[in-house]
Amino acid sequence: MQIKPASKNQIKKRKKLLGGKYRNKEKLFLAEGLRAVQQISDNGVIDVIEIFIEEGFDTKAVPVQNIPVFSASANDFAAISDTESPQGIIAVCKIPNQAEPNSLLNNDGVILAFDAIQDPGNLGTMIRTAAWFDVKGLLMGTGTVDPFHPKVVRSTAGATGAAPVISGDLDGILEKFEEKGWSVFLMDGSPESISLDRIKVPAKSIVIIGNEGSGISEKIYRGSRKKIKIEGRGLSVESLNASIACAIALYRFC
């Protein structure tokens, strides 16, 4: 493996990928840490175009072959890192193309939908859990944090890109799926919601997770969409964390 020194210009250019605007323009994102880079490389869905390592990083550990590797000083490396304690390796990756609803409509399985999820750690953890349970697609409703935000990517533990992503107006996307026989379930802790334990899981199911504070938007509550909840036994806490509720629902549905 040939390793070249990273130029100041390269660092300056890649550092911009920490911001959403530039990510969208360049169609590139950064994945940080050995485990994430390894997993993304193993999955083979995401194209890795170059690797940065910090001086002193064990070059034998670089998991990707035939891709330019650049070595950066600790300072330069910290500039393109999103973490307080950088882990010595960052991959520059291509943002995959959006999926088309048509490519998923005729499948069976579970699709996970997000309505304005704001916390990057929550979104990343849910993408990771979704990959574990092999969900067929992810619907990113308007207002949801960018799935290629560095904190999201880190929380996915390499599952970024594992499932096809469709972004846009959630209500409109859901309609297309419902026309093809998909059932829609809204995670909602209200007393009148149906308990998750009692659901008969249809072959084509979409599960929606709402915003951490305000839940699912009002306009999504319509038609034959069903509100479901996770029965709590304790009275000493008001709700579950969004990524926890999501995980329990996926366990039940998958």
Added chain:
Amino acid sequence: MQIKPASKNQIKKRKKLLGGKYRNKEKLFLAEGLRAVQQISDNGVIDVIEIFIEEGFDTKAVPVQNIPVFSASANDFAAISDTESPQGIIAVCKIPNQAEPNSLLNNDGVILAFDAIQDPGNLGTMIRTAAWFDVKGLLMGTGTVDPFHPKVVRSTAGATGAAPVISGDLDGILEKFEEKGWSVFLMDGSPESISLDRIKVPAKSIVIIGNEGSGISEKIYRGSRKKIKIEGRGLSVESLNASIACAIALYRFC
């Protein structure tokens, strides 16, 4: 409600509670944010001894009665806050006494045990989930982050103190419970572990969650303790987040 200005000396003293050493010495901890303070107050398990509010905070929103309330400038308030964007209210609370194994041994139900959990957010989220499912106790094995660390307290969303806590050498504590008929389950993703779906849940069950990186310590694997796992379907991610695995296990056990 009478509100007095907080003195510099008070701020200096309470700021020390952000550190573990001083928390243990004073047997006090800080709970931050309106929701957490409200929930802790509603639960009535934890004694709140005083409240700090930031100047401008709506005093009518203070959820605790008959407790001294002190108003602090934005700067002083930030000094006792653990967050980047303080939420305007912090309660000083008494750390409850440790529970004795004897007080739990003869109950039925589920107990959750932590072996060297390191991430405060993970621990707090698991304490919150445990409260939701009404677990009967929490065993904090040596090496687990302090449950009264401000980040842990924040992640519990007010569930801090809801379940009795026993801290110490996990193996020794488990033995006491096993002598009284409790079954011990180790969350472990190894292929040879039994799938969670196949477990018959005993009336007295202890579920152990291991360290985020290295899992459960070797010495815990012995006797009739059973390794259990959450069956994954996807191949694009290696494992689940610890708090996610914990939540799915509690859903199944509770």
